[in-house]
Amino acid sequence: MSIPKGRAAARLLAAACAACLSAVAIAKPYFPPSGSWQTATPASQGFDADRLQAAVQYAQAHEFPAPRDLRVMNLERYRNEPGYRMLGPMKDRPGPTGLIIRHGYIVASWGEPGRVDMTFSVTKSYLSTVAGVAYDDGLLPDLSARAADVVWDGSFDGEHNGKISWENLLNQSSDWRGQLFGLDDWMDRPPAGLTLDQMRAQPLHEPGTFFKYNDVRVNLAAYALLQLLHKPLPAVLRERIMNPIGASPSWRWYGFENAKVEIDGQMMVSVTGGGHFGGGMFVSAYDQARFGLLFLNEGAWDGKRVLSKRWIERATTPSPAKPNYGYMWWLNHGPSAWPDLPPDLFYADGVGGNYVIVDRAHDLLIVTRWMDEDREVLAGMIRRVIGALQ
Numbered sequence: 001m002s003i004p005k006g007r008a009a010a011r012l013l014a015a016a017c018a019a020c021l022s023a024v025a026i027a028k029p030y031f032p033p034s035g036s037w038q039t040a041t042p043a044s045q046g047f048d049a050d051r052l053q054a055a056v057q058y059a060q061a062h063e064f065p066a067p068r069d070l071r072v073m074n075l076e077r078y079r080n081e082p083g084y085r086m087l088g089p090m091k092d093r094p095g096p097t098g099l100i101i102r103h104g105y106i107v108a109s110w111g112e113p114g115r116v117d118m119t120f121s122v123t124k125s126y127l128s129t130v131a132g133v134a135y136d137d138g139l140l141p142d143l144s145a146r147a148a149d150v151v152w153d154g155s156f157d158g159e160h161n162g163k164i165s166w167e168n169l170l171n172q173s174s175d176w177r178g179q180l181f182g183l184d185d186w187m188d189r190p191p192a193g194l195t196l197d198q199m200r201a202q203p204l205h206e207p208g209t210f211f212k213y214n215d216v217r218v219n220l221a222a223y224a225l226l227q228l229l230h231k232p233l234p235a236v237l238r239e240r241i242m243n244p245i246g247a248s249p250s251w252r253w254y255g256f257e258n259a260k261v262e263i264d265g266q267m268m269v270s271v272t273g274g275g276h277f278g279g280g281m282f283v284s285a286y287d288q289a290r291f292g293l294l295f296l297n298e299g300a301w302d303g304k305r306v307l308s309k310r311w312i313e314r315a316t317t318p319s320p321a322k323p324n325y326g327y328m329w330w331l332n333h334g335p336s337a338w339p340d341l342p343p344d345l346f347y348a349d350g351v352g353g354n355y356v357i358v359d360r361a362h363d364l365l366i367v368t369r370w371m372d373e374d375r376e377v378l379a380g381m382i383r384r385v386i387g388a389l390q
Contacts, residue, residue, distance in 0.1 A: 029103065029104050029297060031104055031245075031297075032104065032293075034246035035246070035248075037289075039105060039107070040105035040107055042107045042388070045102040045103055046102065047388045047390065048388050052108055055100070055385045055387075055388055056100070058384050059371050060110055062096075062353075062371055062381075063095060063096050063370060064093075064096075064352045064353045064373060065372060068094070070090050070091060070275075071090045077351075080190075081187055081188065082187055082196060082199065087181070087257055087258060087259075087278055088257065088277060088279020088280070089254050090278050091117060094112050094115060094117070094370065095111055095112075095370060096110065096111050096368070096370045097112050097117075097369040097370060098369060098371070099285055099289050101289055101292075101365040102363060102365075103363050104293060106289075111285075113286050113367075115285075116284050117282060117284070118275050118281075118352075118354075119280065119282070119369075120351035120352060121215075121276075121280075121350040121351060122288070122348040122349065122350035122354050122355075123253070123272065123273050123274045123275070123281040123350065124328035124348070125348035126237060126241075126281055126291070127218070127233070127328060128170055128315055128329070129241060130237055131170055131221075131327065132315060133236055133237075133241070134225065135308070135311050135314075136307065139228060139229070143166045144166075144167055146162065146165055147169060150227055151223075155220065158177075160175075164207045165208070167208070167319075167327075169218075169224060170221060171321065171325060171326065172213060172214065172217065172218065173208050173212075173321040173322070174207050174217055175206075175210050175212060178220075180219055180223065181258050181259045181270075182258060183216050183219075184216070185214060185216045186199045187199075187216070188215050189212075189214060208321060209321055210321055211322035218273035218274065219259075219272050221273065230263055230264055234252075234253040234271060241306060242287070242290075242291075244301055244306045245290045245291065245301050247287040248286070248287055250283075250287070251281065251284070252283075253271050254272065254279035254282065255270050256272065256278070256279060259272075273328075274351075289356075292358055292367060295346075295358050296360060296364075296365050298312055314327065315327040315329055316329050316331060316346045318334060328348075330346060330349050331345075332346065338379050338382075341382055342359055342360075342362070344360055345357065345360075353370055353377070353378075359382070359386070364385065366382065366385055
Protein backbone atom coordinates (compact mmCIF):
# COMPACT_ATOMS: atom_id res chain seq x y z
CA MET A 1 0.00 0.00 0.00
CA SER A 2 1.46 3.33 -1.06
CA ILE A 3 1.37 6.42 1.13
CA PRO A 4 -0.17 9.43 -0.67
CA LYS A 5 2.12 12.41 -1.10
CA GLY A 6 1.86 16.03 -2.05
CA ARG A 7 -1.52 17.30 -3.24
CA ALA A 8 -3.17 13.88 -2.84
CA ALA A 9 -2.21 13.76 0.83
CA ALA A 10 -3.45 17.32 1.33
CA ARG A 11 -6.79 16.46 -0.28
CA LEU A 12 -7.20 13.41 1.96
CA LEU A 13 -6.34 15.48 5.04
CA ALA A 14 -8.85 18.17 4.06
CA ALA A 15 -11.54 15.55 3.50
CA ALA A 16 -10.81 13.98 6.87
CA CYS A 17 -11.00 17.38 8.60
CA ALA A 18 -14.26 18.18 6.84
CA ALA A 19 -15.70 14.86 7.98
CA CYS A 20 -14.63 15.58 11.55
CA LEU A 21 -16.18 19.05 11.45
CA SER A 22 -19.35 17.59 9.98
CA ALA A 23 -19.52 15.02 12.77
CA VAL A 24 -19.06 17.75 15.37
CA ALA A 25 -21.82 19.79 13.76
CA ILE A 26 -24.18 16.82 13.75
CA ALA A 27 -23.36 16.02 17.37
CA LYS A 28 -24.06 19.56 18.59
CA PRO A 29 -27.39 19.61 20.44
CA TYR A 30 -30.22 21.52 18.81
CA PHE A 31 -32.30 23.89 20.91
CA PRO A 32 -35.40 25.35 19.28
CA PRO A 33 -35.51 29.14 19.19
CA SER A 34 -38.56 30.90 20.56
CA GLY A 35 -41.52 30.66 18.21
CA SER A 36 -40.29 27.79 16.05
CA TRP A 37 -39.10 24.20 16.22
CA GLN A 38 -37.20 22.42 13.48
CA THR A 39 -38.41 19.02 12.34
CA ALA A 40 -36.24 16.26 10.94
CA THR A 41 -36.93 13.05 9.10
CA PRO A 42 -36.96 9.96 11.30
CA ALA A 43 -34.13 8.42 9.25
CA SER A 44 -31.87 11.42 9.80
CA GLN A 45 -32.17 10.91 13.55
CA GLY A 46 -31.62 7.18 13.49
CA PHE A 47 -35.18 5.84 13.32
CA ASP A 48 -36.88 3.35 11.09
CA ALA A 49 -39.71 5.53 9.80
CA ASP A 50 -42.30 2.76 9.59
CA ARG A 51 -41.64 1.52 13.10
CA LEU A 52 -41.76 5.05 14.49
CA GLN A 53 -45.08 5.62 12.75
CA ALA A 54 -46.32 2.40 14.35
CA ALA A 55 -45.45 3.87 17.76
CA VAL A 56 -47.46 6.99 16.93
CA GLN A 57 -50.40 4.86 15.83
CA TYR A 58 -50.15 2.92 19.09
CA ALA A 59 -50.56 6.16 21.07
CA GLN A 60 -53.45 7.24 18.86
CA ALA A 61 -55.18 3.86 19.25
CA HIS A 62 -54.94 4.00 23.05
CA GLU A 63 -56.91 7.13 23.81
CA PHE A 64 -57.58 7.96 27.45
CA PRO A 65 -60.87 6.11 28.16
CA ALA A 66 -62.73 8.92 29.94
CA PRO A 67 -65.08 11.73 28.89
CA ARG A 68 -63.51 14.57 26.97
CA ASP A 69 -65.45 16.92 29.24
CA LEU A 70 -62.89 16.93 32.05
CA ARG A 71 -65.37 18.30 34.55
CA VAL A 72 -67.44 15.15 34.09
CA MET A 73 -64.27 13.07 34.24
CA ASN A 74 -63.20 14.59 37.57
CA LEU A 75 -66.66 14.24 39.11
CA GLU A 76 -66.75 10.57 38.14
CA ARG A 77 -63.17 9.84 39.10
CA TYR A 78 -63.29 11.39 42.57
CA ARG A 79 -66.92 10.76 43.49
CA ASN A 80 -65.88 8.71 46.54
CA GLU A 81 -64.02 11.63 48.09
CA PRO A 82 -66.19 13.29 50.76
CA GLY A 83 -67.26 16.79 49.81
CA TYR A 84 -65.40 16.67 46.49
CA ARG A 85 -65.71 19.87 44.48
CA MET A 86 -63.81 21.73 41.80
CA LEU A 87 -62.23 24.96 43.00
CA GLY A 88 -60.08 25.80 39.98
CA PRO A 89 -60.72 26.13 36.24
CA MET A 90 -61.20 23.10 33.99
CA LYS A 91 -61.18 22.64 30.22
CA ASP A 92 -62.44 20.09 27.71
CA ARG A 93 -59.72 18.03 26.04
CA PRO A 94 -59.00 16.98 22.45
CA GLY A 95 -57.96 13.55 21.22
CA PRO A 96 -54.52 11.93 21.60
CA THR A 97 -51.66 14.36 21.03
CA GLY A 98 -47.91 14.06 21.24
CA LEU A 99 -44.37 14.71 20.09
CA ILE A 100 -41.27 12.56 19.70
CA ILE A 101 -37.95 14.42 19.80
CA ARG A 102 -34.42 13.16 19.24
CA HIS A 103 -31.26 15.24 19.48
CA GLY A 104 -33.62 18.20 19.95
CA TYR A 105 -35.44 17.73 16.61
CA ILE A 106 -39.10 16.83 16.25
CA VAL A 107 -39.28 13.56 14.35
CA ALA A 108 -42.99 12.83 14.87
CA SER A 109 -46.08 14.68 16.02
CA TRP A 110 -49.79 13.91 16.20
CA GLY A 111 -53.01 15.52 17.39
CA GLU A 112 -52.93 19.20 18.38
CA PRO A 113 -49.51 19.91 19.96
CA GLY A 114 -50.03 23.67 19.79
CA ARG A 115 -53.24 23.60 21.80
CA VAL A 116 -53.12 24.75 25.44
CA ASP A 117 -54.64 22.09 27.71
CA MET A 118 -54.72 20.94 31.30
CA THR A 119 -51.79 18.78 32.25
CA PHE A 120 -52.94 17.61 35.71
CA SER A 121 -50.09 16.21 37.83
CA VAL A 122 -47.36 17.01 35.35
CA THR A 123 -47.79 20.34 37.17
CA LYS A 124 -46.02 18.74 40.13
CA SER A 125 -42.79 18.53 38.13
CA TYR A 126 -43.05 22.24 37.36
CA LEU A 127 -43.64 22.87 41.06
CA SER A 128 -40.55 20.96 42.14
CA THR A 129 -38.58 22.89 39.50
CA VAL A 130 -39.55 26.16 41.20
CA ALA A 131 -38.15 24.61 44.37
CA GLY A 132 -35.01 23.96 42.31
CA VAL A 133 -34.78 27.67 41.50
CA ALA A 134 -34.97 28.44 45.23
CA TYR A 135 -32.29 25.79 45.85
CA ASP A 136 -29.99 27.23 43.19
CA ASP A 137 -30.47 30.74 44.59
CA GLY A 138 -29.45 29.64 48.07
CA LEU A 139 -32.91 30.23 49.55
CA LEU A 140 -33.40 26.53 50.16
CA PRO A 141 -29.90 25.14 50.66
CA ASP A 142 -30.87 22.53 53.25
CA LEU A 143 -33.79 20.41 52.12
CA SER A 144 -33.81 18.62 55.46
CA ALA A 145 -34.69 21.92 57.16
CA ARG A 146 -38.16 22.24 58.69
CA ALA A 147 -40.79 24.04 56.64
CA ALA A 148 -42.05 25.45 59.97
CA ASP A 149 -38.97 27.69 60.07
CA VAL A 150 -40.36 29.64 57.09
CA VAL A 151 -44.14 29.16 57.30
CA TRP A 152 -45.27 30.73 60.57
CA ASP A 153 -49.03 30.85 60.15
CA GLY A 154 -49.75 27.62 62.02
CA SER A 155 -49.77 25.29 59.01
CA PHE A 156 -46.80 23.40 60.48
CA ASP A 157 -47.61 23.73 64.16
CA GLY A 158 -47.71 20.68 66.41
CA GLU A 159 -45.35 17.84 67.16
CA HIS A 160 -46.10 15.92 63.95
CA ASN A 161 -46.38 18.75 61.41
CA GLY A 162 -43.47 20.58 62.99
CA LYS A 163 -41.07 17.80 61.93
CA ILE A 164 -41.93 18.04 58.23
CA SER A 165 -39.00 19.03 56.02
CA TRP A 166 -38.93 20.54 52.56
CA GLU A 167 -37.75 17.19 51.22
CA ASN A 168 -40.77 15.48 52.78
CA LEU A 169 -43.03 17.94 50.94
CA LEU A 170 -41.23 17.40 47.63
CA ASN A 171 -41.25 13.60 47.68
CA GLN A 172 -44.78 13.33 49.12
CA SER A 173 -43.73 11.67 52.37
CA SER A 174 -44.84 14.41 54.79
CA ASP A 175 -48.09 12.76 55.95
CA TRP A 176 -49.13 16.29 56.91
CA ARG A 177 -52.40 16.60 58.81
CA GLY A 178 -54.53 19.71 58.42
CA GLN A 179 -56.74 21.83 56.21
CA LEU A 180 -55.71 24.10 53.35
CA PHE A 181 -58.10 26.34 51.41
CA GLY A 182 -61.08 24.49 52.86
CA LEU A 183 -59.78 20.99 52.00
CA ASP A 184 -58.73 18.47 54.65
CA ASP A 185 -55.81 16.22 53.82
CA TRP A 186 -57.87 13.06 54.57
CA MET A 187 -60.46 14.04 51.92
CA ASP A 188 -57.94 13.42 49.12
CA ARG A 189 -57.90 9.79 47.91
CA PRO A 190 -59.04 8.13 51.16
CA PRO A 191 -58.71 4.34 51.36
CA ALA A 192 -61.81 2.53 50.15
CA GLY A 193 -64.33 1.20 52.62
CA LEU A 194 -63.74 3.67 55.47
CA THR A 195 -66.45 5.60 57.25
CA LEU A 196 -66.13 9.37 57.53
CA ASP A 197 -64.93 9.04 61.13
CA GLN A 198 -62.38 6.43 60.11
CA MET A 199 -61.09 8.68 57.33
CA ARG A 200 -60.55 11.48 59.83
CA ALA A 201 -58.79 9.15 62.26
CA GLN A 202 -56.27 7.57 59.88
CA PRO A 203 -52.97 6.96 61.70
CA LEU A 204 -50.10 9.33 61.01
CA HIS A 205 -46.66 8.16 59.94
CA GLU A 206 -43.31 9.67 60.79
CA PRO A 207 -42.45 12.27 58.12
CA GLY A 208 -40.16 10.75 55.52
CA THR A 209 -41.22 7.14 56.09
CA PHE A 210 -44.52 6.87 54.24
CA PHE A 211 -45.46 7.88 50.67
CA LYS A 212 -48.98 9.11 50.00
CA TYR A 213 -50.02 10.70 46.72
CA ASN A 214 -52.09 13.60 48.01
CA ASP A 215 -52.86 16.87 46.19
CA VAL A 216 -53.81 18.76 49.35
CA ARG A 217 -50.30 18.16 50.65
CA VAL A 218 -48.74 19.02 47.29
CA ASN A 219 -50.70 22.27 47.30
CA LEU A 220 -49.24 22.86 50.75
CA ALA A 221 -45.77 22.55 49.20
CA ALA A 222 -46.74 25.24 46.69
CA TYR A 223 -48.08 27.42 49.51
CA ALA A 224 -44.86 26.97 51.50
CA LEU A 225 -42.74 27.93 48.46
CA LEU A 226 -44.87 31.05 48.03
CA GLN A 227 -44.08 31.96 51.65
CA LEU A 228 -40.39 31.32 50.99
CA LEU A 229 -40.09 33.22 47.70
CA HIS A 230 -42.52 36.10 48.45
CA LYS A 231 -43.41 35.97 44.76
CA PRO A 232 -46.13 34.14 42.77
CA LEU A 233 -44.76 30.80 41.60
CA PRO A 234 -45.92 31.28 37.97
CA ALA A 235 -43.88 34.50 37.84
CA VAL A 236 -40.80 32.64 39.09
CA LEU A 237 -41.36 29.82 36.60
CA ARG A 238 -41.85 32.24 33.72
CA GLU A 239 -38.83 34.39 34.51
CA ARG A 240 -36.36 31.67 35.44
CA ILE A 241 -37.43 28.65 33.39
CA MET A 242 -40.02 29.17 30.65
CA ASN A 243 -38.70 32.40 29.14
CA PRO A 244 -35.05 31.20 29.00
CA ILE A 245 -36.13 28.04 27.14
CA GLY A 246 -38.21 30.01 24.62
CA ALA A 247 -41.64 28.86 25.76
CA SER A 248 -44.67 30.64 24.36
CA PRO A 249 -46.65 33.17 26.43
CA SER A 250 -49.77 30.98 26.17
CA TRP A 251 -49.35 28.78 29.26
CA ARG A 252 -51.12 29.52 32.54
CA TRP A 253 -50.71 28.14 36.07
CA TYR A 254 -53.90 28.40 38.13
CA GLY A 255 -54.80 28.14 41.78
CA PHE A 256 -58.16 27.87 43.49
CA GLU A 257 -60.71 30.64 43.52
CA ASN A 258 -60.31 30.85 47.31
CA ALA A 259 -56.50 30.55 47.42
CA LYS A 260 -55.59 34.23 47.72
CA VAL A 261 -52.86 34.99 50.24
CA GLU A 262 -51.50 38.34 51.45
CA ILE A 263 -47.70 38.51 51.48
CA ASP A 264 -45.74 41.72 52.02
CA GLY A 265 -48.99 43.65 51.72
CA GLN A 266 -49.82 42.19 48.30
CA MET A 267 -52.48 39.65 47.39
CA MET A 268 -51.10 36.58 45.62
CA VAL A 269 -52.67 33.33 44.46
CA SER A 270 -51.21 30.09 45.79
CA VAL A 271 -51.24 27.76 42.79
CA THR A 272 -52.06 24.06 42.75
CA GLY A 273 -49.82 21.11 42.00
CA GLY A 274 -52.34 19.47 39.68
CA GLY A 275 -55.91 19.40 38.42
CA HIS A 276 -57.39 17.15 41.09
CA PHE A 277 -59.68 19.96 42.25
CA GLY A 278 -59.28 21.96 39.03
CA GLY A 279 -56.49 24.36 38.15
CA GLY A 280 -52.82 23.53 37.69
CA MET A 281 -50.77 24.07 34.54
CA PHE A 282 -52.54 24.71 31.24
CA VAL A 283 -49.84 24.35 28.60
CA SER A 284 -49.24 23.19 25.02
CA ALA A 285 -47.38 20.02 24.13
CA TYR A 286 -44.72 22.18 22.45
CA ASP A 287 -44.03 24.07 25.68
CA GLN A 288 -44.23 20.82 27.63
CA ALA A 289 -41.53 19.48 25.31
CA ARG A 290 -39.28 22.50 25.89
CA PHE A 291 -39.54 21.85 29.61
CA GLY A 292 -38.62 18.20 29.07
CA LEU A 293 -35.73 19.12 26.76
CA LEU A 294 -34.25 21.25 29.54
CA PHE A 295 -34.16 18.18 31.78
CA LEU A 296 -32.87 15.99 28.95
CA ASN A 297 -29.91 18.38 28.74
CA GLU A 298 -29.36 18.40 32.51
CA GLY A 299 -30.54 21.97 33.06
CA ALA A 300 -28.56 23.62 30.25
CA TRP A 301 -30.15 25.41 27.30
CA ASP A 302 -28.11 26.35 24.23
CA GLY A 303 -24.93 26.82 26.22
CA LYS A 304 -26.54 28.63 29.15
CA ARG A 305 -27.21 27.22 32.60
CA VAL A 306 -30.92 27.52 33.49
CA LEU A 307 -31.17 24.97 36.31
CA SER A 308 -28.29 23.34 38.12
CA LYS A 309 -27.31 19.81 37.23
CA ARG A 310 -27.02 19.16 40.95
CA TRP A 311 -30.69 20.00 41.47
CA ILE A 312 -31.81 17.71 38.65
CA GLU A 313 -29.73 14.89 40.13
CA ARG A 314 -31.44 15.43 43.48
CA ALA A 315 -34.89 15.69 41.92
CA THR A 316 -34.41 12.36 40.14
CA THR A 317 -32.90 10.45 43.07
CA PRO A 318 -35.10 7.68 44.55
CA SER A 319 -36.76 8.69 47.81
CA PRO A 320 -36.58 6.41 50.88
CA ALA A 321 -40.36 6.04 51.13
CA LYS A 322 -40.94 5.46 47.38
CA PRO A 323 -38.01 4.10 45.32
CA ASN A 324 -39.59 5.04 41.98
CA TYR A 325 -40.33 8.64 42.98
CA GLY A 326 -38.04 11.63 43.35
CA TYR A 327 -38.99 15.26 43.81
CA MET A 328 -42.27 14.96 41.91
CA TRP A 329 -40.69 13.01 39.04
CA TRP A 330 -41.34 9.29 38.49
CA LEU A 331 -38.29 7.05 38.07
CA ASN A 332 -37.59 3.70 36.43
CA HIS A 333 -36.25 2.35 39.69
CA GLY A 334 -37.10 -0.10 42.45
CA PRO A 335 -39.33 -3.19 42.41
CA SER A 336 -41.71 -1.69 39.85
CA ALA A 337 -38.98 -0.77 37.35
CA TRP A 338 -39.21 -1.90 33.72
CA PRO A 339 -36.00 -3.96 33.41
CA ASP A 340 -35.87 -3.69 29.63
CA LEU A 341 -35.95 0.14 29.64
CA PRO A 342 -33.08 2.49 30.56
CA PRO A 343 -32.60 2.60 34.34
CA ASP A 344 -32.05 6.37 34.36
CA LEU A 345 -35.27 7.09 32.44
CA PHE A 346 -37.64 9.42 34.32
CA TYR A 347 -40.93 11.12 33.57
CA ALA A 348 -43.60 13.56 34.66
CA ASP A 349 -47.03 11.97 34.94
CA GLY A 350 -50.51 13.46 34.94
CA VAL A 351 -54.08 12.19 34.69
CA GLY A 352 -55.16 11.50 31.12
CA GLY A 353 -51.91 9.99 29.90
CA ASN A 354 -50.09 13.31 30.16
CA TYR A 355 -46.43 12.31 30.15
CA VAL A 356 -43.09 14.01 29.65
CA ILE A 357 -40.62 11.12 29.26
CA VAL A 358 -36.89 11.84 29.46
CA ASP A 359 -34.51 9.16 28.14
CA ARG A 360 -30.93 10.40 28.22
CA ALA A 361 -29.54 7.02 27.16
CA HIS A 362 -30.98 7.65 23.68
CA ASP A 363 -31.07 11.48 23.74
CA LEU A 364 -34.82 11.04 23.42
CA LEU A 365 -37.89 12.92 24.63
CA ILE A 366 -41.49 11.77 24.34
CA VAL A 367 -44.50 13.95 25.18
CA THR A 368 -47.92 12.31 25.17
CA ARG A 369 -51.35 13.68 26.01
CA TRP A 370 -54.69 11.94 26.36
CA MET A 371 -53.22 8.45 26.04
CA ASP A 372 -54.51 5.60 28.19
CA GLU A 373 -52.79 6.04 31.56
CA ASP A 374 -52.44 2.32 32.18
CA ARG A 375 -48.81 1.81 33.13
CA GLU A 376 -48.29 -0.97 30.62
CA VAL A 377 -49.61 1.24 27.83
CA LEU A 378 -46.98 3.80 28.79
CA ALA A 379 -44.28 1.12 28.77
CA GLY A 380 -45.58 -0.15 25.42
CA MET A 381 -45.28 3.32 23.91
CA ILE A 382 -41.73 3.83 25.20
CA ARG A 383 -40.67 0.39 23.99
CA ARG A 384 -42.03 1.05 20.51
CA VAL A 385 -40.24 4.38 20.19
CA ILE A 386 -36.92 3.01 21.41
CA GLY A 387 -37.44 -0.11 19.30
CA ALA A 388 -37.74 2.08 16.21
CA LEU A 389 -34.13 3.21 16.60
CA GLN A 390 -31.85 1.55 14.09
